[in-house]
Amino acid sequence: MWLWMMLWVSGALSQENMREKLFSFPEESNTSYVQIFPDHKGPFTEASVCMRFRSDVTREYSLFSLATPRFLYDFVLFYDPVSSHQILLIVRNKPQSFNLQDDNFAEWTSLCVSWRSSGSVLFINGKTYKDDKTLDRKISEYPTIIIGQLQQSHGGGFSKSFSFVGEMTDVNMWDKALTDEDMMDYFADEEMSGNIIDWKALKFTGFGNVDILPYSDPYPCEAI
Template sequence: MWVCLLLWVSGVLGQKDMKEKLFAFPKESVNSHVKLLPEHSGPFIEATVCMRFHSNLTREYSLFSLATETKHNAFLLFYHPAPRNQLLLSIDNKDQYYDLQGNNFTEWTSLCATWNSSVQAVWIDGKNYNKNRISDGNIKANPIIIIGQEQDLYGGKFNISESFVGEITDINMWDKALTDDNIIDYFAANAINGNILNWNNLSYNLTGGVNKHPYADPYPCIPV
């Protein structure tokens, strides 16, 4: 009884190979989310995040929210729909916007964002969007990583108008800036797994109305 009560209070804990599975967020919510537990806690002076997803939302929403105790946008991927049609990549609370040139993410999309002290880049479906240098920045230790919501405080203060509705799969994170060849490998669905978040050995805490499902195409990607 106490075990059941603990799971009900804290959410559903899991650790498993998520290959050929996805997280589905069926409706907007102020609390539904998945907390992804990293393999190690940093700090990080460079990083790459890759994921595949789709959504029919026409409002803005968060895709990947990593917060530290001092920076709630330590590594944030956030979509602004038309007329802006921009993807925000925020590192160490420093924002950079990328014009998406018509891509609205309603179809399965493969996305990578990579960063170190000299380069910052976003790749979408095999296309490299312009790179932008940043002068400094780092991600402090003990991050909280959440999909489905955006953290406006460390681990919380969610806003329903920024919640994600749709499906997300194949999330990986590395403590380095991947090379162009590495990223092309990800888009080509080759075996490339993160050392911070590894979709094939993922630890997570699921809260609220999030579901896990299999999906027909285990690698919704584009030919390269």
């Protein structure tokens, strides 16, 4: 139990079942982040990412940063409250924006994004947002995946002003586009795991001031 509450040594590669655990990013920083090592190198013609998070930061910040040698913003999830309350999905450096309703990210938020060439879908706390633009793109090979920071150079270039401050858990990624039903089921079914990133067998390295803490689902599903 005490291990969850301490900082781990920066740069040490770990593989761990992170079920009922979370990453805590307690302060604004340009040095604190987690690098996640995917189980497949790509390329990917479809992709989905799901996570839970909470943050009371009111500025913009990065939720998920995937860069490749070919594209710096190959698959990025970014919160932008400046111009409007929106989530940006950036694929191959091209952004798509989802204007949100009155979601309060200071409370635990369930988020999934599903992307394919015919368009993308964002799911937040039971609400679905769709963008039906045709996207003739694919995610390149050899991804570098980071949570807690936005890669502004491949594997680095971090800025305090884009850093994530808060808590994050249940980060999974698939090389397919999840359906609306899949995304709803994901947050009701703890047995679903990604085949690119699997939270229950997470390969990662932590840097800087990041804690591993216990996590308990604040909205558990109960059998009827």
